[in-house]
Amino acid sequence: MEVISPLRTPLVTGGKTVADVTEDICKRIEAKPPKTWLLALTVSGVVLLLGLYALVITVWEGIGVWGLNKTVEWAWDITNFVWWVGIGHAGTLISAILLLFRQKWRMSINRSAEAMTIFAVICAALFPLVHMGRLWVGFYWVLPLPNTFGSLWVNFNSPLLWDVFAISTYFTVSLVFWYIGLIPDFATIRDRATNNISKAIYGALSFGWTGGAKAWSRYETVSLILAGLATPLVLSVHTIVSFDFATSVIPGWHTTIFPPYFVAGAIFSGFAMVLTLLLITRKVYKLEDYITIQHIEMMNIIIIVTGSIVGVAYLTELFMAWYSGVPAEQYAFYNRALGPYAWAYWIMMTCNVISPQLFWFKKIRTSLWATFILSIVVNIGMWFERFVIIVTSLHRDFLPSSWAMFYPTLYDVGVYLFTFGLFFTLFFLFAKFFPVVNMAEMKSILKSESSTAKALK
Amino acid sequence: MEKGKNYILGVFSDEDILLTAIPQIRESGIKIEEVFSPYPVHGIDDVLGYKRSKLPIAAFLFGMLGTALALVMQFWMMGVDWPMIIGGKNFASLPTFVPVTFELTVLIGSLGMVGVFFVISDLKPYAKPKIFDLRITDDKLVMAIDLAVNKMDKAEIVKLLQTSGADEINEKSFED
Incomplete structure (x- = not known):
């Protein structure tokens, strides 16, 4: 019955039973909250409240308080939306796709990665909701509900x-998948609980597990069937997000490469965020025996792969713009790389294409500090990718007299800060x-x- | 003996010993109520004689229901109830209905299957579970044998459990 693979390095070290x-795992839940945790929660709570002010003003006054103008009518809001949704992708990839591929190294990281997915999707969903202006009506406008409006149904x-x-769908299925996994662990905490409140x-x-x-x-x-259903789902979500752009006729958006390019980018940024969060959690929770250097190296390898796909996609876009012979398309890319937003384009190129290539060196991809810094660099780069795609394609449109620049206001920044506050508050809780x-x-x-099992062999 | 349900519990700490113990116990004619473990033990359903779960069928049927609902909804709304010209395209065209159909298939398929799973396994927030041993969710594997359904003498069952490798043998009663 016993199956041991002596060739592979152990996934759990330190002779754990x-x-x-x-x-x-349980002692952290049962112990009194440590001071560092309270401090971290306070900081994220303050960010949340500061951002909440901007959010309330945005809803109260309308989205006119943002920096959008007639030419650039999509900017930070959709950038942030795509960025957060993309971050969510790593969680589902780890828990669903790696489950189907029977990758056992997923087991120590899937819980936090899935939590990250759920919180990131909540942050993402906020932007289209707020962008609808009166979100309390917008919320049901987008659903196919019986109504008495002019056009009777939503446009499928x-x-x-x-x-x-x-x-x-992505949010619901991810939440259900995450919760199913949590049930047995909640039962463990229930059976260890000493006071009546936590027992209840x-x-x-734990649903009586x-x-x-x-x-x-x-x-x-x-779990297996949910993984099978979630696998095409995770690929479909960013595909459909990319359709928001790809099915339009805007130069720079109207390309068939968008779905795979967006999915790769999403996984790329998602793994970077997983690493940012897990490197801290691992340190604070002393989980070095469960999340080993090998786990970090594996995630860094996924970052090289997806980062390289993203790099190839950038170059393909440039090539196709030139090869298409369409002047508008060619100008869109010329303007991206050399126009007034060139700084953003080159930040994107440096952070997403060049910096992850450092992970080819084993020393760098097994170094905690290098991984931590690069994981943040990647997420900065991926934010700029969405900003570049959205704003540079819009700001110089078909009519040169309406060309404009986009300048974010404090409320743009504030609502973005709000999602950071929300994300980290939820993650700390x-x-x-x-x-x-x-x-x-x-x-x-x-x-x-485990290392003990390997030693016996 | 007390009233209610009385069980003999064989407590194991190694899954491989448990997996060899189960067939021994079953061959001697003892009916095992259930085996509890802190984690899924692979191969345990085979030795316990459990059939494969039919949950994938539930998932498939709910998924098909989602597909059908999504298609009927979109064709009816866009093609029948309130046709609109959008971009000069057909009123109802299958290709643009694919994404929503796919999403609803996955949504209803997974929610339906999970719903069935909760119902048949009696998992609910207000459940009052029968906890045989608090260590089940920590590190012990526990085999529960119902004394009422087994005609065999209690001492004999205890002896069998001992020889099959149980670390501890306990008794547990529930008032039902």
């Missing part, structure tokens, strides 16, 4: 509507009250993948 896994030919379905809360959250073999067998079936590593899955591989 099954009971150690429970203890290492519009990619913006496809996005509504894509993002809401974790008891309700007892760990029977029949339930486990169904649980595994459900998750890190304190939820098990940050999937305990049940970690326990299931201890016999075959």
Whole structure:
């Protein structure tokens, strides 16, 4: 029955036993919140409140307080939307696609990566909602509900509507997938709970899980099928996001390369964010035995692969613009690289194409500091990618007399800050009250993948 | 003996010993109520004689329901109820309906399957679970044997569990 692969390096080090896994993960939840955590939560809470001011003013006054103008009517809002949705992609890739490929190294990182997905999608969804102005009516305008408006139903030919379905399905399925995985771990916390309040809360959250073999067998079936359903879903979400641009006739947007290019970019930025978060969580929670250098190296390899795909896509875009012979298309790319937004274009090129290539050196991709810095650099680059695609294509449109520049106002910055505050507040709350590593899955591989098992062989 | 349901529990700490113990116990004619573990033990459904779950069928049927609903909804709204000319294209055209159809297939398929999973496994926030041993969700594998359904003598069951490699043998009663 025992399957051990002596050739592979162990995924769990430090001679951990099954009971150690429970203890290492649960003790953080049961302990009083440490001062560092309170400080971090306070900082993110302050950012959240500062941003909330900008958000309230935006909703109260209307989106006229943003820097948008008649020429550039999409800018930071959609940039931030695409950026956050992209970040979410890594979580689903880790939990669904790596499950189908039976990659066991996913097990110690999938929980936090999926949490990151859910929080990132919440942040993303905020932007189109706010952009609708009166979001309380916008919310039901986008759904196919019986109504008495002029055009009776929503327009199913519009990619913006496809996005509504894509993002809401993505959010719901990711949440369900994440929760199914959490149920057995909540049961562990419930059975360790010493006071009645946490016993009641974790008891309700665990849905009465007892760990029977029949339930486990169904649980595994459900996980597998959900992974199978989530795999095309994660690829479809950014594909549909890219349709928002690709199905238009704007030079620089109207390209068939967009779906794969956006999906690769999404996974690229998502893994960078996973690394940023996990390197901190690993340090603070002392999870070095569960999230080893090998895990970090694997994620860095995915960053090289997807970063290189993104780089090839940038070059393909340039080539196709030239080869198409369409002057408007050619000008759009000339203007990107050499026009007034050239600085943004070259930040994007440096951060996304050049800097991840450093991960070809083993020393760099196994270095925690280098990984941490590069993961932030990648996310800066990916933000600029969306900004470049959106703003440079719009600001010099078909009519030179209406050419304009985009200048963000404090409210643009404020709403973006709000999502950072929201994201980190949610993540810190998750890190304190939820098990940050999937305990049940970690326990299931201890016999075959831990350093003790490898030593016996 | 007390009233209610009485169980004998064999507590194991190694999954491989458990996997060899289960067939031994079953061959001697003892009916195992259930085996509990902190993590999914691979191969345990085979030795316990559990059939493969039919949940994939539920997922497929719910997925098909989602596909059908999405197509009917879009064709009816765009083609029948309120046709509109959008970009000079057909009122109802299948290609533009693909994304929403796909999303609703996945959404209803997964929600339906998870719903069925919760119902058949009796998972709900207000559930009152029968917890045989608090260490099940930590690091112990526990085999529960219902004394009422097994005609065999209690001492004999205990002996069998001992020889099959159980670390501890406990008793547990529930008042039902």
